[in-house]
Amino acid sequence: MSTNAYDVIGYPTTIIASTHPDRMATTATLHGMSPPPIATARVLELGGGDALNLIALAVAYPEAQFVSIDLAAAPVERGQLLAKRLALPNVEVRVGDIVAEAETLDQTFDYIIAHGVYAWVPAVVRTAIMKLIGRTLSPNGVAYISYNALPGGYLRLALRDMVLHHVEGIDDLQKRLSSARSYLSRFGQPRDPDLPGIGSLREEARAILRKQPEVLHHDELGEVFEPQALKDVVAVANAHGLSYLNETQPAMLGSGMLLDDEDETATDESAIVRRAQALDYELQRFFAQSMFVRTEAGPARRLDSAAVHGLWVSTEAIPIGQGRFEMPKGGFTVGDDQVSAVIAAAAAGLPAYVRIADHIAADDDERLLALVELYKAGAIMTHSAPAAAATASAEPCASPLARAMVRGSQEVVVTLDHSMLKLDDVAARAFLMLLDGTRDLPTLEREWLQTSHADTIGAEEALKTLIRNHLIQR
Structure with a gap:
């Protein structure tokens, strides 16, 4: 058994919706690429922990192949036991050192995931992540890397320094965590008067307290915590034959492409990254979910409505009449009857997705681009393929x-x-x-x-x- 920090205090197990290969494939499609079909893809996750994230995908896509590696033995063992219990032949969970794997891994993958790793490891491991992706990503594949980002990460760095100072000399992990949380709780209380900068720090302290204690231990108080600027992440990627594609969050779609004619900026990667970095500064973004492709893939940097035509749509919206829809967090109105009909069909068809091409013509640029705006606003989700499962057989089987x-x-x-x-x-x-x-x-x-x-x-x-x-x- 290793002495890895994640063996001592386990990280809470969960799945990460933004890492779904469908998110990557959909964005790549909008960039004019032809990403590999997710139903038969090969998917790798670096730092996958107990691999629940990939095991969930392996259940949904039995014809695809999944590999999860992590340096900590304890969570890997839990993942291996779960995969065995579920009798999944299409997922491999194993211990692996990213630095070593960057030199020796000889498989090719269509989608690569590195969630919550990049900003929490030394520079040598960050370089190894990019080297591994550069070596193993398939020609039209997509890689996902999430990280605490700058400039927003400066707030977390300041709080980290404050908390580390407060818990200095406390060796017992549980007492250390308890003391850190007590300090954040006290510091996070609003004061009157409060300078704006201090107010932001207090708000961030309250946000950290909403996390599970184990997350605080590994994320903010871990041995390494180095938030990254997008431009620096891209520079390392470029050195290994990779180019920046975009962000997985729908609202951030404009980070990797020009969505209208108002911005006449050059569309080469350096100009796109410069624009995206400027947006990060404006938003004070502290967490990024960036995607990368092989440089030779040459993703388009202007949105072409033709790329939208071949996608599918789903929605949580509920039609309430005359183009009006309700959602869990508010509602919206659609003025165009045909676009409204697409959303209504998607709502009625759940769990199936609705194919855009079945409702809107390929040359109907205005309506296709309207769907993109609704996607950016969070009113709908777009997909690269039909839903993994949408009907029941004569003898229904639950996941x-x-x-x-x-x-x-x-x-x-x-x-x-x-x-x-x-x-x-x-x-x-x-x-x-x-x-x-x-x-x-x-x-x-x-x-x-x-x-x-x-x-x-x-x-x-x-x-x-x-x-x-x-x-x-x-």
């Missing part, structure tokens, strides 16, 4: 990962569209456990009637609910 999580007494499960869903309804969890692929609907109905939950919801309606929530694999 084996979701069933394993419920069996482990967890209320929050991972869905097949790579999100977390709270199943706080006891009946929903009970019905989910019946869906192991051995029962047809009549059998399910008979067995469901024998349970104490039958008067809560019928079997057919329960199945429809689980389908809509992306929990049915087949």
Whole structure:
């Protein structure tokens, strides 16, 4: 067993929606590229911990291949046990040193993920990450690297220095964490009067306190914490044959491409990165989710509506009439009937995605670009391919990962569209456990009637609910 810090205090296990290869493939498509189909892709995650992020994808895409490596042995062992329990032949979870792997890994990958690693490792490892990606990324593949960014990261650096000073000399990890949280709690309380700069620091202290203690231990108080400026990350990438593509956040789409004719700036990579860095300064951005491609891939830097035409759409919006839609965090109105119809179809079709080409003509630039604006605003999501699972077979089978999580007494499960869903309804969890692929609907109905939950919801309606929530694999 190693003495890695993540063996001593484990990092909370989760999935990261922004790392989904579909996000990368969709953005690459908007840049005029032809990214590899995610259904059969090879995906690598660096610093994958217990690999839940990749295991969830391996369940959703059984024909794709996944490899997760991490230096810490304890989380890797947990991931190996979960993959074995789920009988997943398409995922490999193993211990690996990124610096060594950069020299020896001889496989090629279509999508590479390095989430929460780059700003928390020494420069030699950062260089190795880029070298490894440069060596192993397929010709039209996409790599994702997230990191605490500058200039916003300066706030975190200041708080880190303050907290490290406060906990100096405390060797016991639990006491160290408790003391750090107590200090942040005291410092985070607003004072009257407060100078603007101090106010920002106090607000950031409160944000850090909302994290789990283990995250504070590894992220802000870890041995290495070096937020990065986008331009510096790109410089290292360029040295290894990689070019900056864009950010995964829909609202940041303009970081990697020109979306209108108002900006006549040159569209070479250096000009794009200069614009993106200027945007980071304006936003005081502190966390980046940047994508990279091979330089020879030559991504387009102006949005072409033709690239939008071949995508799919999904939405959480609920139509409420006359182009008006409600969402969990507000609503919006669409003035064009045809665009509104696309969103309404996507809402009605869940969990399936709606193909844009089935609703809007290829030369209808105005409506296609309107969909991009709705994507940037968070009203819809665009996708490079149909949903991983959208219907139930004659003998419905729920996600084996979701069933394993419920069996482990967890209320929050991972869905097949790579999100977390709270199943706080006891009946929903009970019905989910019946869906192991051995029962047809009549059998399910008979067995469901024998349970104490039958008067809560019928079997057919329960199945429809689980389908809509992306929990049915087949």
